[in-house]
Amino acid sequence: MVLVLALGDLHIPHRAPDLPAKFKSMLVPGKIQHIICTGNLCIKEVHDYLKTLCPDLHIARGEYDEDSRYPETKTITIGQFKVGLCHGHQVIPWGDLDSLAMLQRQLDVDILVTGHTHQFTAYKHEGGVVINPGSATGAHSSITYDVNPSFILMDIDGLRVVVYVYELIDGEVKVDKIDFKKTTATTAN
Amino acid sequence: MMAGVAEDEEKWLTAGIAGLQQNAFYMHRAMDSNNLRDALKYSAQMLSELRTSKLSPHKYYELYMRAFDELRKLEIFFKEETQRGCSVVDLYELVQHAGNILPRLYLLCTVGSVYIKSKEAPARDILKDLVEMCRGIQHPLRGLFLRSYLSQISRDKLPDIGSEYEGDADTIMDSMEFVLQNFTEMNKLWVRMQHQGPARDKEKREKERSELRDLVGKNLHVLSQIEGVDLDLYKETVLPRVLEQVVNCKDDIAQHYLMDCIIQVFPDEYHLQTLEILLDVFPQLQPSVDIKTVLSQLMERLSNYAALSAEALPEFLQVEAFSKLNNAIGKVIEAQADMPVFGAVTLYSSLLKFSLHVHPDRLDYADQVLGSCVKQLSGRGKIEDSKATKQIVALLSAPVEKYNNVVTALKLSNYPRVLEYLDNETNKIMASVVIQSVMKNNTRITTAEKVEALFELIKGLIKDLDGTAHDEVDEEDFKEEQNSVARLIQMLHNDDPEEMFKIISTVRKHILSGGPKRLPFTVPPLVFSSVKLIRQLQGQEENPFGDEAATTPNKVFQLLSQIIEALSNIPAPDLALRLYLQCAEAANDCDLEPVAYEFFTQAYILYEEEISDSKAQITAIHLIIGTLQRMHIFGVENRDTLTHKATGYSAKLLKKPDQCRAVYACSHLFWVDDQVNMKDGERVLLCLKRALRIANAAQQMLNVARGAVGSLTLFVEILNKYWFPHSITVFFHRTQK
Numbered sequence: 001m002v003l004v005l006a007l008g009d010l011h012i013p014h015r016a017p018d019l020p021a022k023f024k025s026m027l028v029p030g031k032i033q034h035i036i037c038t039g040n041l042c043i044k045e046v047h048d049y050l051k052t053l054c055p056d057l058h059i060a061r062g063e064y065d066e067d068s069r070y071p072e073t074k075t076i077t078i079g080q081f082k083v084g085l086c087h088g089h090q091v092i093p094w095g096d097l098d099s100l101a102m103l104q105r106q107l108d109v110d111i112l113v114t115g116h117t118h119q120f121t122a123y124k125h126e127g128g129v130v131i132n133p134g135s136a137t138g139a140h141s142s143i144t145y146d147v148n149p150s151f152i153l154m155d156i157d158g159l160r161v162v163v164y165v166y167e168l169i170d171g172e173v174k175v176d177k178i179d180f181k182k183t184t185a186t187t188a189n
Numbered sequence: 190m191m192a193g194v195a196e197d198e199e200k201w202l203t204a205g206i207a208g209l210q211q212n213a214f215y216m217h218r219a220m221d222s223n224n225l226r227d228a229l230k231y232s233a234q235m236l237s238e239l240r241t242s243k244l245s246p247h248k249y250y251e252l253y254m255r256a257f258d259e260l261r262k263l264e265i266f267f268k269e270e271t272q273r274g275c276s277v278v279d280l281y282e283l284v285q286h287a288g289n290i291l292p293r294l295y296l297l298c299t300v301g302s303v304y305i306k307s308k309e310a311p312a313r314d315i316l317k318d319l320v321e322m323c324r325g326i327q328h329p330l331r332g333l334f335l336r337s338y339l340s341q342i343s344r345d346k347l348p349d350i351g352s353e354y355e356g357d358a359d360t361i362m363d364s365m366e367f368v369l370q371n372f373t374e375m376n377k378l379w380v381r382m383q384h385q386g387p388a389r390d391k392e393k394r395e396k397e398r399s400e401l402r403d404l405v406g407k408n409l410h411v412l413s414q415i416e417g418v419d420l421d422l423y424k425e426t427v428l429p430r431v432l433e434q435v436v437n438c439k440d441d442i443a444q445h446y447l448m449d450c451i452i453q454v455f456p457d458e459y460h461l462q463t464l465e466i467l468l469d470v471f472p473q474l475q476p477s478v479d480i481k482t483v484l485s486q487l488m489e490r491l492s493n494y495a496a497l498s499a500e501a502l503p504e505f506l507q508v509e510a511f512s513k514l515n516n517a518i519g520k521v522i523e524a525q526a527d528m529p530v531f532g533a534v535t536l537y538s539s540l541l542k543f544s545l546h547v548h549p550d551r552l553d554y555a556d557q558v559l560g561s562c563v564k565q566l567s568g569r570g571k572i573e574d575s576k577a578t579k580q581i582v583a584l585l586s587a588p589v590e591k592y593n594n595v596v597t598a599l600k601l602s603n604y605p606r607v608l609e610y611l612d613n614e615t616n617k618i619m620a621s622v623v624i625q626s627v628m629k630n631n632t633r634i635t636t637a638e639k640v641e642a643l644f645e646l647i648k649g650l651i652k653d654l655d656g657t658a659h660d661e662v663d664e665e666d667f668k669e670e671q672n673s674v675a676r677l678i679q680m681l682h683n684d685d686p687e688e689m690f691k692i693i694s695t696v697r698k699h700i701l702s703g704g705p706k707r708l709p710f711t712v713p714p715l716v717f718s719s720v721k722l723i724r725q726l727q728g729q730e731e732n733p734f735g736d737e738a739a740t741t742p743n744k745v746f747q748l749l750s751q752i753i754e755a756l757s758n759i760p761a762p763d764l765a766l767r768l769y770l771q772c773a774e775a776a777n778d779c780d781l782e783p784v785a786y787e788f789f790t791q792a793y794i795l796y797e798e799e800i801s802d803s804k805a806q807i808t809a810i811h812l813i814i815g816t817l818q819r820m821h822i823f824g825v826e827n828r829d830t831l832t833h834k835a836t837g838y839s840a841k842l843l844k845k846p847d848q849c850r851a852v853y854a855c856s857h858l859f860w861v862d863d864q865v866n867m868k869d870g871e872r873v874l875l876c877l878k879r880a881l882r883i884a885n886a887a888q889q890m891l892n893v894a895r896g897a898v899g900s901l902t903l904f905v906e907i908l909n910k911y912w913f914p915h916s917i918t919v920f921f922h923r924t925q926k
Contacts, residue, residue: 092854
């Protein structure tokens with residue numbers, strides 16, 4: 001059982017002062033094996049904080065990120081799954097499933113994680129999953145009105161991944177989950 | 190020379206102990222054979238060792254302790270003697286025949302102890318006699334130890350409420366009298382030590398006095414333990430007598446120590462009720478006494494008392510503690526004209542803490558203290574002394590910590606005035622303290638007025654104060670500071686749009702004075718606050734009969750324009766471009782076509798003139814295309830112009846693959862699913878064909894330059910775009926025709 005935290009679009013300090021207190025108390029160091037971040041942190045302090053939660057930290061570059069050395073896209077293999085990461089402002093139209101699917105095929109990944117819209121979504125699409133963890137701070141977005149803070153925890157176990165989404169709605173944390181099974185194992189390269 | 194003296198002292202002590210032990214041995218032998226006469230003889234000889242003048246207090250103490258232990262055994266022997274028929278009165282008489290006065294008095298006290306226990310005479314008579322007789326020893330060191338001995342053996346025999354030695358009603362007075370007299374005499378001896386010996390040894394004497402002070406202080410402790418000494422007795426008799434001695438002795442070491450002692454030893458309720466008496470003493474003390482420490486101690490104790498027992502609070506009000514303390518401090522500072530700044534600030538700092546604990550709701554008291562402090566600081570310019578600076582920081586942090594709400598501290602009108610006396614570094618530290626308090630307590634600042642006051646307080650971070658322009662600032666620290674200011678801006682909010690607009694205007698005014706280094710940090714949060722306000726206004730109905738001066742999206746957009754323009758002077762084109770595009774989207778949502786067009790124009794100008802780095806261009810063009818794709822507000826002409834430009838920029842990117850990708854992204858600009866007049870299939874295909882041409886050219890270049898075939902990725906991507914609903918629909922239309 002491998003736990004992967006997926007979050008992004010925090011926009012600290014431009015659009016939000018900090019992560020919600022309830023999220024911070026849930027995110028405890030040592031419990032998570034990987035962190036995947038869609039970008040727009042935006043400052044080093046947030047990077048350092050995420051590093052304390054888990055040393056294996058992967059970040060894709062968002063357009064407001066202070067550190068311009070983050071990659072545009074990244075592919076990570078976790079267990080039997082290939083996971084792709086990209087902020088999403090490069091994929092036009094923003095939030096469009098077909099365009100994102102094209103990126104997924106391009107990167108050749110089972111799970112594609114992108115952000116930018118600040119809207120949590122999870123689609124099963126052509127044998128893969130396209131996920132958007134939304135904004136972990138509920139930061140303002142020109143694309144989405146009324147953003148609720150959200151992040152995703154993926155539990156990867158063999159050929160199965162359970163996607164837990166945590167949303168802060170009216171001060172309460174609500175959890176939902178989606179199951180996904182891979183049909184074929186990844187061939188070792 | 191000193192080492193020689195120390196060695197000698199060691200020798201004398203050893204000799205003294207040896208003599209003492211030898212006589213003690215014989216004394217024991219006499220006691221064992223019930224030989225009273227010999228016991229007395231050898232005990233007197235033993236005690237003679239204490240007649241020495243050669244030992245320092247520290248060494249004398251060692252000798253004394255041994256004698257003390259032996260005298261305990263002697264006392265038991267005396268008791269047994271009285272049980273064997275010897276009258277204690279006779280014994281009392283007998284010991285007075287000892288040759289030398291010091292041994293005589295030690296023995297007298299020892300017998301006195303037995304005498305009191307026998308109850309053959311009232312305790313008070315014996316105690317009175319003993320305390321008078323001890324006057325026979327006027328040598329400071331020996332006298333102090335003798336009287337200390339008297340104090341020790343009499344402690345458990347003082348007439349007190351419920352004690353077995355209680356006689357008629359007055360006996361508590363007698364206990365008090367006894368202890369007070371012993372105390373007075375001991376203090377006199379102690380003070381006399383200061384003037385013994387040559388002037389050059391003054392430091393040594395003062396050190397020795399310091400070693401002995403607890404002997405004197407012990408008496409006060411004994412007084413506090415007498416049950417019968419209640420508040421009235423304390424107020425009427427004990428305190429005035431003690432203070433009389435303190436003032437009259439005119440010795441600064443004694444005065445300081447004893448004032449401290451009084452404050453420590455007696456209960457806080459007593460201090461509260463005798464506050465005026467205590468405070469009146471301070472001006473009468475020697476000018477060299479460190480009054481501020483003592484006063485601060487007193488205030489600390491009272492603050493803690495208030496903090497721990499809420500029931501006592503009304504008492505504080507009743508005795509008007511605050512105003513008395515305030516006046517006392519004023520008088521002290523006036524009396525000591527050359528008191529350093531540090532001293533005055535410490536006093537006010539303690540008084541402020543007192544006020545916060547005892548009268549937390551009386552902000553006017555706190556403000557008064559700060560005001561008095563400002564008066565003290567005025568005319569001195571910026572504070573250079575680091576001790577004073579630390580005290581001022583403590584002074585200013587106290588209200589922030591106490592109230593956990595910066596807004597309360599903002600109400601103290603004198604608060605910013607104190608800040609003005611701090612140097613720039615410390616000003617920044619205070620500003621950070623304030624911001625941290627806001628973030629930690631999640632304080633919302635809800636009016637423009639409060640925002641104004643807050644920004645006054647933190648101005649050290651907002652702009653370069655006089656003289657700081659040349660200061661070296663660590664880059665990391667600077668970033669951290671400015672990021673904290675950015676976070677603070679998120680906490681300034683009011684749901685009422687009118688008030689919110691005022692807040693935004695106030696913030697804008699302050700950050701624009703921050704200079705080019707600060708704007709990239711402070712402008713974005715303000716822009717996003719404004720955009721959020723616009724969205725809120727969007728939701729409201731336009732009131733045709735509304736106030737002319739009411740906040741409208743247009744007004745906010747004007748403000749936004751000015752704010753983002755400030756970035757152009759730095760320059761920060763990438764950031765400004767992103768912010769312009771955000772505003773364009775907001776204008777789109779408000780149906781304000783000209784405003785949206787203007788923002789796009791500004792963004793395009795930045796792209797053309799300022800963004801030359803290839804990587805930056807790629808991101809910028811994606812943002813432009815992505816934003817434009819979502820615009821529904823533009824009429825045909827405007828849209829055409831903007832789209833044409835965007836496609837042009839795309840085709841002019843440096844690397845062919847990037848050109849190709851940007852161009853096929855532009856294909857989405859001609860076809861938006863949820864809009865009727867936005868489906869120009871022909872232009873979509875034209876765009877894709879152009880992308881194809883670029884891809885071909887890229888392939889060829891690769892062949893020529895590297896002799897490689899190159900990947901087909903670009904073609905696959907373009908093919909994917911052809912499969913898009915828009916292109917397919919067009920295809921079908923075409924084929925159907």
